[in-house]
Amino acid sequence: MNEEDGRNRDSATPGDRPPDRPARRTGSTLRAPGRPRPGVAGLLREGPPAGPTRPGFWRSPLRGPWLTSVFGAVLLVGIPLMFVTGLLSYAAYNPDLGGNDKTPDRGWLGFYLFPWPTDPHWLYRLNQGVHVTLGIVLIPVLLAKLWSVVPRLFTWPPVRSAAHALERLSVLLLVGGVLFEFATGLLNIQLDYLFPGSFYTLHFYGAWVFIGAFTVHVLLRIPFMLRTLRSGELRTRPRAGHGEKPADGPAAPTPGTTGGSTATASDPTGLAAPEPDAPTLSRRGALTMVGAGSLLLFAVTAGQSIGGAWRATALLAPRGQDPGPGPNGFQVNKTAAGVGIRARDVGPAWRLVVRGPDRERVLTRAQVLALPQHEAALPIACVEGWSTEDQQWSGVRLRDLAALVGYEDRAPGVFVQSAQRSGSFRSTTLRDNQVRDARSLLALRVNGADLSPDHGYPARVIVPANPGVHNTKWVTTLTFGAGA
Numbered sequence: 001m002n003e004e005d006g007r008n009r010d011s012a013t014p015g016d017r018p019p020d021r022p023a024r025r026t027g028s029t030l031r032a033p034g035r036p037r038p039g040v041a042g043l044l045r046e047g048p049p050a051g052p053t054r055p056g057f058w059r060s061p062l063r064g065p066w067l068t069s070v071f072g073a074v075l076l077v078g079i080p081l082m083f084v085t086g087l088l089s090y091a092a093y094n095p096d097l098g099g100n101d102k103t104p105d106r107g108w109l110g111f112y113l114f115p116w117p118t119d120p121h122w123l124y125r126l127n128q129g130v131h132v133t134l135g136i137v138l139i140p141v142l143l144a145k146l147w148s149v150v151p152r153l154f155t156w157p158p159v160r161s162a163a164h165a166l167e168r169l170s171v172l173l174l175v176g177g178v179l180f181e182f183a184t185g186l187l188n189i190q191l192d193y194l195f196p197g198s199f200y201t202l203h204f205y206g207a208w209v210f211i212g213a214f215t216v217h218v219l220l221r222i223p224f225m226l227r228t229l230r231s232g233e234l235r236t237r238p239r240a241g242h243g244e245k246p247a248d249g250p251a252a253p254t255p256g257t258t259g260g261s262t263a264t265a266s267d268p269t270g271l272a273a274p275e276p277d278a279p280t281l282s283r284r285g286a287l288t289m290v291g292a293g294s295l296l297l298f299a300v301t302a303g304q305s306i307g308g309a310w311r312a313t314a315l316l317a318p319r320g321q322d323p324g325p326g327p328n329g330f331q332v333n334k335t336a337a338g339v340g341i342r343a344r345d346v347g348p349a350w351r352l353v354v355r356g357p358d359r360e361r362v363l364t365r366a367q368v369l370a371l372p373q374h375e376a377a378l379p380i381a382c383v384e385g386w387s388t389e390d391q392q393w394s395g396v397r398l399r400d401l402a403a404l405v406g407y408e409d410r411a412p413g414v415f416v417q418s419a420q421r422s423g424s425f426r427s428t429t430l431r432d433n434q435v436r437d438a439r440s441l442l443a444l445r446v447n448g449a450d451l452s453p454d455h456g457y458p459a460r461v462i463v464p465a466n467p468g469v470h471n472t473k474w475v476t477t478l479t480f481g482a483g484a
Contacts, residue, residue, distance in 0.1 A: 075145060
């Protein structure tokens with residue numbers, strides 16, 4: 001999609017220059033030889049003589065309100081869905097429980113939090129799969145939308161009034177917010193934490209800043225977007241010298257517009273190039289190219305959430321293949337070595353400490369195995385979007401362990417601690433509804449075999465619909481009635 005590389009094709013009237021000397025081109029204006037350059041006041045008023053602040057700099061015949069509106073309509077559906085699934089993902093972490101709170105200063109932004117349910121058991125897997133896959137699929141649409149409106153970012157003068165300053169600020173928050181959210185999300189998916197601070201805190205606050213700017217932008221632009229989409233511009237092929245125009249033809253420029261974009265009465269966006277280059281691609285071709293990019297990203301991403309044979313297609317997923325054959329042959333994020341688990345932490349000397357308000361039990365692994373064992377078919381699903389199919393876990397019900405320390409009737413929540421020595425999520429808090437679910441286990445085995453070290457040997461928590469990081473591995477202590 002072509003742009004000017006410093007040239008200009010604007011014309012001037014014969015009276016603008018002596019007949020025997022050609023005019024010199026400077027951006028989108030013609031200056032007669034010998035005429036003094038504008039002073040500082042003129043520069044501030046008219047902008048630089050060349051560059052992206054001049055309307056003639058932008059020459060793609062594809063730009064215009066119709067193409068921008070199409071991309072905007074797609075994002076208008078996709079981004080709210082991403083925001084809602086993101087909020088649900090945050091709620092699934094039960095951050096209003098002290099041990100789980102990664103954003104302690106969220107204040108009223110946590111107004112919607114609710115006890116995360118355990119049914120259906122695949123709820124978090126579905127939610128996070130949609131959130132992550134949709135975010136990746138929307139990347140080509142987002143980039144195309146930003147490309148389509150980039151002339152507006154160079155409007156001159158940058159600020160014309162207090163109202164214009166507020167509008168520019170909302171655009172800055174919108175563009176900056178969406179780039180920040182997508183960038184941090186992609187880095188998190190790839191387990192690359194290059195940003196300072198916690199991903200959860202940064203992504204949470206960034207989402208609220210972005211969605212606020214997005215809401216304001218939608219309220220201001222949606223009437224014009226709907227009118228533009230009804231204009232039928234897809235049937236009009238762009239051509240050199242005729243950028244995208246509304247269906248009712250060209251309109252006169254709005255007086256006072258001097259740079260960055262040339263707004264008209266029927267195109268207040270000022271996105272259409274005043275003198276575009278010859279087209280190399282139709283609007284239909286541009287939409288096809290963006291759609292094909294989104295479809296390709298879906299094909300190489302969705303398998304990490306769908307699982308089964310489709311997992312082999314998840315080329316963009318971290319650790320895109322299963323770690324090997326056998327009962328423990330399914331994905332992990334944290335390995336025992338990676339978080340500092342030592343042989344003595346999980347060897348014969350390992351003990352499980354179960355605490356209640358006035359009672360404590362210390363159990364060896366053999367004693368835990370001697371307790372009534374139960375099975376549950378549950379997946380592992382993580383915030384990065386990957387998940388497994390249902391695995392067959394076996395172990396002791398959490399509510400039965402609560403009964404050992406005095407909670408025979410209604411088990412409370414539990415604070416879970418791990419032998420993990422480094423990294424985040426060394427402990428977690430589970431709600432009472434999670435503890436009481438008959439499928440919530442302190443698992444000792446999976447798919448008929450003992451847990452492998454990377455899957456949490458000698459014991460780990462597994463809870464239906466729970467984010468993977470809260471299914472704590474290498475469990476050492478369960479404190480019932482604490483932190484819930």
